[in-house]
Amino acid sequence: MNKKSVKDVELKGKRVFCRVDFNVPMKDGQVTDETRIRAAIPTIEYLTKQGAKVILASHLGRPKGSVVEELRLTPVAKRLSELLGKDVKKADEAYGDSVKAMIETLGEGDVLLLENVRFYPGEEKNDSELAKAFAELADVYVNDAFGAAHRAHASTEGIAHHLPAVSGLLMEKELDVLGKALSNPERPFTAIIGGAKVKDKIGVIENLLEKVDNLIIGGGLAYTFVKAKGHEIGKSLLEEDKIDLAKTFMQKAEEKGVNFYMPVDAIVADDFSEEANIKTVAIEEIPADWEALDIGPKTAEIYSDVIQNSKLVIWNGPMGVFELKKFANGTRAVAEALAEANDTYSVIGGGDSAAAVEKFHLADRMSHISTGGGASLEFMEGKALPGVVALNDK
Ligand SMILES: Nc1ncnc2c1ncn2[C@@H]1O[C@H](COP(=O)(O)OP(=O)(O)O)[C@@H](O)[C@H]1O
Numbered sequence: 484m485n486k487k488s489v490k491d492v493e494l495k496g497k498r499v500f501c502r503v504d505f506n507v508p509m510k511d512g513q514v515t516d517e518t519r520i521r522a523a524i525p526t527i528e529y530l531t532k533q534g535a536k537v538i539l540a541s542h543l544g545r546p547k548g549s550v551v552e553e554l555r556l557t558p559v560a561k562r563l564s565e566l567l568g569k570d571v572k573k574a575d576e577a578y579g580d581s582v583k584a585m586i587e588t589l590g591e592g593d594v595l596l597l598e599n600v601r602f603y604p605g606e607e608k609n610d611s612e613l614a615k616a617f618a619e620l621a622d623v624y625v626n627d628a629f630g631a632a633h634r635a636h637a638s639t640e641g642i643a644h645h646l647p648a649v650s651g652l653l654m655e656k657e658l659d660v661l662g663k664a665l666s667n668p669e670r671p672f673t674a675i676i677g678g679a680k681v682k683d684k685i686g687v688i689e690n691l692l693e694k695v696d697n698l699i700i701g702g703g704l705a706y707t708f709v710k711a712k713g714h715e716i717g718k719s720l721l722e723e724d725k726i727d728l729a730k731t732f733m734q735k736a737e738e739k740g741v742n743f744y745m746p747v748d749a750i751v752a753d754d755f756s757e758e759a760n761i762k763t764v765a766i767e768e769i770p771a772d773w774e775a776l777d778i779g780p781k782t783a784e785i786y787s788d789v790i791q792n793s794k795l796v797i798w799n800g801p802m803g804v805f806e807l808k809k810f811a812n813g814t815r816a817v818a819e820a821l822a823e824a825n826d827t828y829s830v831i832g833g834g835d836s837a838a839a840v841e842k843f844h845l846a847d848r849m850s851h852i853s854t855g856g857g858a859s860l861e862f863m864e865g866k867a868l869p870g871v872v873a874l875n876d877k
């Protein structure tokens with residue numbers, strides 16, 4: 484990588500603003516998957532061992548610029564403290580005088596976690612005043628938040644223009660591993676895209692069609708395509724204004740000779756809950772008042788076959804609402820197919836996809852688990868990641 488890293492700067496006694504991606508799955512105030520916290524530890528420990536005063540910043544969820552009590556980072560600070568085996572201080576804000584006062588008390592090797600940076604409207608707008616307010620807290624900026632590197636926000640991009648700005652060890656490793664897998668991809672090369680961030684992720688398909696041999700669509704993303712085919716999708720997830728785009732992509736896949744797979748059956752539910760009534764239906768037969776919350780067994784079998792016959796698979800986004808037992812089978816089947824495909828290089832990306840693979844105890848059977856979902860997709864498309872571009876060149 485042509486960007487400076489933590490290894491290229493003097494850190495002793497320095498206040499270091501380190502952006503991490505602690506956007507972890509939570510339930511009832513508890514962290515339910517700590518993959519992203521563990522992934523940031525090498526950088527945090529490197530900084531503390533060098534004698535830096537470590538100021539960590541992250542977003543959690545999408546509070547849209549105001550304080551949402553359930554999205555405070557307090558439970559994350561607690562878990563991080565246990566994993567690091569040392570006290571982690573927690574601020575209730577992300578900048579300003581109260582935070583500066585806390586930073587004054589930090590000794591070399593101490594760690595402070597700031598409050599959710601998305602509690603401030605300036606964060607996602609990449610507001611330069613907020614970026615300066617973050618920069619005032621520190622002497623050096625480190626970006627280790629690969630999972631948020633596709634966002635040009637105040638704490639991922641703006642701040643880098645006001646301080647010496649370098650990458651963390653996770654950021655460096657992610658770019659290196661993904662770069663190697665994609666530079667000369669082994670074929671057949673398959674991308675699997677699912678999950679719930681339809682608006683964010685549907686756009687990547689255009690560029691992916693130039694690169695992959697097989698494109699598999701699942702999860703909440705699938706139903707905009709099912710709708711584009713002219714079928715009823717009931718209450719399933721839909722991005723109304725992306726239907727035409729979905730049609731274009733299906734046409735383009737055909738022109739390019741890319742095999743395009745979408746669900747042939749689905750598990751539908753009359754409620755988004757574990758208590759829901761469910762049934763398996765053909766994809767053309769989703770009942771009007773029901774919601775498709777997982778791919779069906781026939782789809783899972785087809786997808787597993789494609790995986791078995793691929794040499795490189797990049798997977799981002801669960802096939803269904805795997806957090807609920809009734810809707811976990813599709814995601815589990817895909818994860819198992821990847822685990823069993825010994826000749827296949829498998830890259831799983833995304834906070835929730837990584838959590839799913841961890842939940843099924845299959846994480847160590849994957850070639851690489853990336854902390855970035857949207858970020859790894861944009862990287863794979865060949866897009867520059869703003870959080871990386873803003874760092875200092877070597
Ligand atoms: N059919 C579906 N309907 C609604 N939500 C879904 C569906 N399939 C998957 N999901 C949800 O998608 C979420 C993850 O989406 P996303 O954040 O895009 O993935 P990742 O974090 O892996 O990048 C999960 O919480 C899961 O419950």
Ligand SMILES: O=C(OP(=O)(O)O)[C@H](O)COP(=O)(O)O
Pocket residue numbers: 504506544545630631634680832833834835854855856857858
């Ligand atoms: O969880 C994340 O992405 P992912 O769901 O694609 O893995 C990142 O933290 C980015 O979050 P955002 O999509 O709300 O900007």
Ligand SMILES: [Mg+2]
Pocket residue numbers: 833834835836856
């Ligand atoms: Mg996610």
